[in-house]
Amino acid sequence: MTARTENLNVVGFDHMPSPAEIKERVPLTERAAEAVLAGRRSLMDILNRKDPRVFVIVGPCSIHDPEAGLDYARRLKRLADDVRESIQVVMRVYFEKPRTSTGWKGFINDPRMDDSFHIEEGMERGRRFLRDVAELGLPAATEALDPIAPQYYGDLISWTAIGARTAESQTHREMASGLSTPVGFKNGTDGALDAAINGILSASHPHSFLGLNEKGEAAIIRTGGNAYSHLVLRGGGGRPNYDTVSIALAEQALTKAKLPCNVVVDCSHANSWKKPELQPLVMRDVVHQIRDGNRSVVGLMVESFLEAGNQPIPADLSKLRYGCSVTDACVDWATTEEALRGAHKVLREALSSRRTDCR
Template sequence: MNSSVSALPLSTLSPANEALTLRLPSSLQLKQQLPLTHALTQQVAAHRQAVRAILNGEDSRLLIIVGPCSIHDPHSALEYAANLARLAADVSDQMLLVMRAYVEKPRTTVGWKGLAYDPQLDGSDDMAGGLTLSRELMREMLQLGLPVATELLQPMAAGYFDDLLSWVAIGARTTESQIHREMASGLGMPVGFKNGTDGGVTVASDAMRSAAHPHRHFGVDSQGHPAIVQTPGNPDTHLVLRGGHRGPNYDRDSVAQIRSDLTRLKIPARIMVDCSHANSGKDPARQPAVFNDVLEQRLQGDQSLIGMMIESHLFEGCQPLSPTLRYGVSVTDGCLGWGTTEQILRQAADRLRSRDSVQLPA
């Protein structure tokens, strides 16, 4: 991988309070430098349609978004993706596995903002290189046959990746943002809105209703020029439960209340559960328990639960940024290791197959 497209300085730092401006390549330039083949473009279209079919109840498989909390090392990320591609083929009758390729990370205050911002992990913030590296990496994941998912945090960055993605998350801190709702209304793939950090779903419900409508908003075109953007509205949104300050919200009673609230608002009751964050008490070792609880609800007939999200890397836990990083260990939230991840997904597929065999007519 290389980062040959570089930022160009437009101004120098003059007064102490004046920002330094560096020009980035346009999204069109980067897409031309790192294009998708026709076959990969068709693959992304097919994966998006597969996700839509699950959301619409036309496909009974579970949608599983799984992968590192954030990607900081392309080599370990691609090793993980290769493992996931092999597993995806084995469980494809029961699950659609989507690679979590998060290259932007929201920060409560300050900290490392992700591969797209700081690919060298040293505060140099080579964003031109980060965008290039991120696109290269996602393209290699597509070449493994995987659908790719990410959280879109900075709307201006969306155009660099939008043709690669089969599913997008809007995070708990940005679901309330009008700018992100407008962006979602123009995306060509399904979008999951997370509930707010308080655990309530009103903000996410409002976001889904807003994103379903057409908008005209300020934006940039593919060449980087300021533009009026007109969007058609996105019918393929759903809710992602991640818990909140009051605790988890994946239990049966919470899901039943949320399902009722969505129905009352005439929003399709399509619910994914994030097994991490407040639902696991930020303890990665609790993710399998959350996953299996949700799976049991699904097995008992709750079709509103369309899937789960798991934070997982090659090895369990997390580590602070340092000059000597352990290979395959998250540098943001703690993750499950690959062995445990594979085990719970294979066991889930077996349980789903057993359900199917019982339901078959004699």
């Protein structure tokens, strides 16, 4: 009887390996585990104000070519070592892309970039890429979009974002409460802070919800709450929100909610008017706020790849430009290096005076 009433729009159920199977194919190495854990410890210490440094989440808008991604990661690791005195660098490794209507959904969903949706292949290759990055000694950050995906590669992540479109989602708030990483909730696309602050509050509490365990079995997941959720300002509603007034208002809203005054500024999206070349200017402005005494800004985000700009996905994938984004436009490597070295120069002398209170 149920055949008449369920799955009426489903055309198939393809086999998906369990998280345990994918992990067996791409096991966590000791070297990778140390990089992940060291990254998490540093981020938690920054959020707890035990470490006066600033963290920077930097990397491609999305990963589509693991070869170019690792080329970028090797360069970033060398730069991270040079600026580590004042900046904890974390590589942005985004595999899932939320779509307003349609479009490429990211490397895990469609690794061949041809609408064939070999998710089982994308998941294994994505995990392998994260392990390769971790084995370089570089921590990774990602956006949690699919609530099942963290079971497959969450052990390789040091920082997680909940996006502007999902910060209001109960599913994502519950998932964040169980993640092993610090979690940044972005303000809404309209620029409002309410969804993100309520998301932080929700994620800090225990939850019980349906999900999958490592064997791929349906399970009731019970969480203890995430004490390291924080606010990410990404602009919205037609205006940026990284200026001193906007950050002061964010501090007031966090204080009113009895939350720690931890703020991350996303230099992309509405904060740079979706013009990637403006991201270094946003970073410079925020770094100068820290130099001038700001206590609440603990991190920054930058979309960056080997080449500037972005490109459409061609029918002939051999025509893709190496190291150029296929989603949002990025700044190039030279600009990235100049921006981070410039920030390091300013921050190195400013961080010693940072205190544990908000402003």
